[in-house]
Amino acid sequence: MDYRNEASENLRNKCAACFRQFNRMEHLVEHMRISYHSVHEPMCGVCKKHCRSFESLREHLIGPLPKQECRNAFSIRGCKFCLTILDSPNARRVHQERCQLSSVSTGQLMARLSNLSLRDNLTMDNGYTRGPQVVALACKMVGGGSDGSLDLCGRVCLIDENENIIFHAFVKPLLPVTNYRYEITGIRPEYLRDAMPIRQVQKRIQDFLCNGEPMWKIRPRGGRARILVGHGLDHDLDRLQVEYPAVMIRDTAKYPPLMKTSRLSNSLRCLTQTYLGYDIQTGIQDPYDDCVATMRLYMRMRSQQHPKEEYPLASDPQNRHNFAAWRQNELERMNPEEMLAISRSDYYCWCLDS
DSSP states (O other): OOHHHHHHHHHHTBOTTTOOBOSSHHHHHHHHHHHOOOTTSOBOTTTOOBOSSHHHHHHHHHSSSOOHHHHHHHHHHBOTTTOOBOSSHHHHHHHHHHHSOOOOOHHHHHHHTTOOSOOGGGBOTTSOBOSOSEEEEEEEEEEESTTSOEEEEEEEEEEETTOOEEEEEEEEOSSOEEEOOHHHHOOOHHHHHTOEEHHHHHHHHHHHHHTTOOGGGOOSSSSSOOEEEESSHHHHHHHHTOOOOGGGEEETTTOGGGOOOTTSOOOHHHHHHHHTOOOOOOSSOOHHHHHHHHHHHHHHHHTOOOOOOSSOBTTSGGGTTTTOGGGHHHHHTSOHHHHHHHOOBSSOOGGGGO
């Protein structure tokens, strides 16, 4: 048996993205068909290996069984927050000082609390408002029901891209509050006694997000509706009884590159500490801190420099037949790099918002 020919064949059957090797070319084709490798995946700056998430990339660089060459380079020139490999140790030091963000101080927060309502002064004659096109929302829940386990929205905050407060208010739920969860929320009964009713909060937030567009007409690009950022937004919007199209939502709890591995949490607290470099949700929690953290995570993901593609999603009609079964023979004649070039992402990368 010619082992050199076998080694050459296995190298030909090696995925150009994740470096998995297959015994037969048809197996590599099937792998590419279901893996959705793309330029939008987190990638090692040393060996160029594609990973499904940043936590997988972190394990590749500094995990229990890292690739030694990549680990050595990362330990000298790698940023522990964004996992970028810099040109030199000095460049790494300068970069990481910018990459590590600090939490919002009490003074900064109080300076922003002067504007506690939607910016009605920006209302236009044609019925919609100017202002930010990306906003972050966070809520804090109090308890309802006989045992206090039912989540009711007791406080809500909405900020813009510059971390300025657009809306920040206590909310009066429809049901009686049986547990104010003061140790976490800082909410007392007197704060909700004269608070804004949830129906009013719901209408103002929904009108602000839609920005004069009918719900059925909202599109990801070219419209007036705003992109909504948050963490666990399904739950927050449900408690607020606000409806909003999924195409306009950017949820850090569901974004594939930020998803947890089997051993790590992707809670907002964990994501903030890992990717921004500071702690939140210690003691009494403020929804403004959560808004700032989710907005910073979104901006970090959006600012990634990925090669531009005319049709970047596997779901785009133009990519529907890239790995169709009837192209099997043609695909098996391609090399791994050619297959990677026609492979597309199965999720919407936030860099496409920029």
